[in-house]
Amino acid sequence: MWQNRAGDGWILLLVSPFIGSLLGVLIRRLPQDEPVMWARSACPRCGTRLAPGDLMPVLSFLVLRGRCRQCRRQIDRFHLWIELAAVGVVLWVILAEREPTMFADCVLGWVLLALAWTDLETMLLPDALTLPLILAGFAEAWWFDPTMLPDRAIAAAIGWGAFAGLAGLWRRLHGIDALGAGDAKLLAAGGAWVGAEQLPWIVFLAALIGIAVALAQHGRKLGSRQQIAFGPWLALAIWLLRLYPDMMG
Numbered sequence: 001m002w003q004n005r006a007g008d009g010w011i012l013l014l015v016s017p018f019i020g021s022l023l024g025v026l027i028r029r030l031p032q033d034e035p036v037m038w039a040r041s042a043c044p045r046c047g048t049r050l051a052p053g054d055l056m057p058v059l060s061f062l063v064l065r066g067r068c069r070q071c072r073r074q075i076d077r078f079h080l081w082i083e084l085a086a087v088g089v090v091l092w093v094i095l096a097e098r099e100p101t102m103f104a105d106c107v108l109g110w111v112l113l114a115l116a117w118t119d120l121e122t123m124l125l126p127d128a129l130t131l132p133l134i135l136a137g138f139a140e141a142w143w144f145d146p147t148m149l150p151d152r153a154i155a156a157a158i159g160w161g162a163f164a165g166l167a168g169l170w171r172r173l174h175g176i177d178a179l180g181a182g183d184a185k186l187l188a189a190g191g192a193w194v195g196a197e198q199l200p201w202i203v204f205l206a207a208l209i210g211i212a213v214a215l216a217q218h219g220r221k222l223g224s225r226q227q228i229a230f231g232p233w234l235a236l237a238i239w240l241l242r243l244y245p246d247m248m249g
């Protein structure tokens, strides 16, 4: 199964636009508690059902030049960006030369991508994504080396406990929610995928990136009560430490 590694890369590249299309559905529907189905999409203006050919990710967008076949209304660019981002995840994994765990890494990257995107848009990290990601981390450890499983389980528990505890403490002291419950579950997922040793680095790296981005965006206007999504930077930190385990020494 793992013999033809270059082949795996091609297969992952080929399916990734379709995965991206599915991620788009998850990003738009999960925060609204809408059912996630493979309903045929229709144009929001003229109601034309998209033909199967129109559902080819990326390609159909280019062929139709981003417009509805009937009324020429512009198709939401979101669909193109998320599909390209899903392709980008695979390219990144290939460039990082992660052959033995290529498939698992792509799954992690795709789910992190959906989580980061959802959090940026809605300040939510849906349980429907974080909780399966924790289990997937355990499954991945078990599949490649079952002796890693205890470490991953401990890391997940510590990750959840640390953030949940911190959030509770902050709420008591300041009466505000500094960290969402979703952040604790995402950090648990991070622990489940990279292990206990890397856990502090996830938090460190995420805080560093988050502060840098917040300063760049808001500058001096940044108040301590400003709401900032932390999930995207947690997701990015998990991703970097997974692909480059030695980056923090």
Ligand SMILES: [Zn+2]
Pocket: 043, 044, 045, 046, 047, 048, 068, 069, 070, 071, 072, 073
């Ligand atoms: Zn139309």
